Amino acid sequence: MAVTQATRTNTKETLRNHARRLFAERGYEGVSMRDIAGSVGIQQSAIYNHFPSKQHLLVDLMESHMHRLLDAMYRAVESDATPVERLTQFARFHVKYQLEESDDVFLAYMELRSLEPDSKAIVIPLRNEYERTLREILEDGAKSGVFHVADAAVVARGLLAMMTGVTVWFRDGGRLDRETVANTYVTTALQAVGYKG
Amino acid sequence: MAVTQATRTNTKETLRNHARRLFAERGYEGVSMRDIAGSVGIQQSAIYNHFPSKQHLLVDLMESHMHRLLDAMYRAVESDATPVERLTQFARFHVKYQLEESDDVFLAYMELRSLEPDSKAIVIPLRNEYERTLREILEDGAKSGVFHVADAAVVARGLLAMMTGVTVWFRDGGRLDRETVANTYVTTALQAVGYKG
DNA sequence: GTCTATAAAGGGATAGAC
DNA sequence: GTCTATCCCTTTATAGAC
Incomplete structure (x- = not known):
């Protein structure tokens, strides 16, 4: 339009x-x-x-998205909470953020390959920081015995892929509302890491 | 080359x-x-x-991939086995197939949007058939009480996204071999559906 | 079945007027 | 800051020789 x-x-x-x-x-x-x-x-x-090239426009979108995502995530996840609480907060945040900013999320996920090397070097560390936060939650929970994961890095990536996938199929006005969907993913994530709630 | x-x-x-x-x-x-x-x-x-257009070439790749995927999946999953056995078989098959045919899998996942409507009408039902197989495993397990899923359709899509994501990061020669990775995903999938093994 | 040549359209980016 | 006009290159696809 x-x-x-x-x-x-x-x-x-x-x-x-x-x-x-x-x-x-x-x-x-x-x-x-x-x-x-x-x-x-x-x-x-x-x-x-406004933008010197098409590539600069893409980088502008991806980099600012990653910073907004990280800021919002750090606000949503209390660093001094228990692993169970932090995983719950992270999962709920992640799913709801995907649904609110699905274009940004999909873009950042899909178009890394369209970035030239210099741009990739900026975006990848931000992406890793996000992933590391989830991995450390799993590691802390495994250490204290409430989580049971064979490999925290693999499971963290698996959970992120699972939750990110919500944007592929979710549509407002369908059988489920956002809150119900978020709850389902939170429960599934907790079960996936072997938490016996 | x-x-x-x-x-x-x-x-x-x-x-x-x-x-x-x-x-x-x-x-x-x-x-x-x-x-x-x-x-x-x-x-x-x-x-x-050999191909009348670029679009025909894409459709040829995607359609034949989906048929091979479905055939291989039906061979790997015993339809008269228990839900736990079938989920184990499905998850192990899925992860290993992703790793063997990662280009095909990634293509089918990513380039649905590049298909013209007529082509999409061929590929989507094949994709749905695959997803439905997993969903029915979860539904059967929930009915018999060995699985605990809030919503079989949501969890099925979540598990597929989780397992499909393996192609994004896995590389041969890394910290983990294919068998170990497959086992981790199988365990995580079983835990995710609330199976108390 | 592959080649060279070309058509017809669309791509990113720039120049200069206003 | 936006416009028109244009440059130069690449795109998909076709024609016709071999």
Whole structure:
């Protein structure tokens, strides 16, 4: 849907929003600068007043997403809580965040391969930091005997993949609401790490 | 790596193999017919002697993959076994198949969006059939009381996402071998459905 | 069945007017 | 900051010689 000049107060942010949606839907390579400009309602060349290249636009989206994700996660997970509490908080946060920001999440997950090496070197550590947080929760729970995981790194990646997958099928207005879905994933995650609630 | 005329006995199959690898690595939109032809060692126009279009080539890969996947799964999972046995068989099969045919699996997972509607109508039902098999295992186990799942459909999709994710990080020669990884996923899947082994 | 050549369209990015 | 116009390259696909 094109946006008229009158309704657009900040072209740069509008470009981010439309590019995010289009990249998530069709993939970075499947979207042209003309597609993005057309969606926003400007000419393709005007994008270059805001971003120096298509690649920079992708990096801008992915890097800022990762920082927002990490900030929100650290707010949601209490670092001095028990492993069971932290896993519950992490899982609930993760699923709900996926559903709220599904385009950002899908983009960051899918388009790492479209990043040039320099850009990848920025995004990958942020991704690892997120994964490490979950792994350490599992390790702490295993140490104290409440969790039973054969390999914390493998299970952490498995849980992340499981929970991230919610964006593939969930639609508002379907059989289940967001809260119910989040609860199901939290329960499944706790069971998966062998917690006998 | 280009293939010389002498070593190539079946251009069509060689094209499939190279296209599969390239599509999985860079995405359908990120690979040109010239890339594929160059990889095989022929001119781009020669591809059209074997496939009428790039889209037909993608559909050929995805559809044949889904049929092979379903056939192999039905051979691996004994339909008259107990739910615990069937889940064990399914999970072990799934993880090992992902690792053996990771390009095919990744392609089928990622490039559904690149399929035109007619092609999608062929592939989606095959995908649903696979997912339904796992869901029915969970439902049978829940009925007999050995599994405890809040929602069999959600948990089935969650387990598939979890196990499919193995292709993202696993590399031969790393800290863990395929058998160990498969065992970890099988154990995690059984715990996730609340089985008290 | 593969080649060279080419058509017709679309890609990212830039120049310069306003 | 956006526009029109354009550059230069790549894209999928086809035509016709061999």
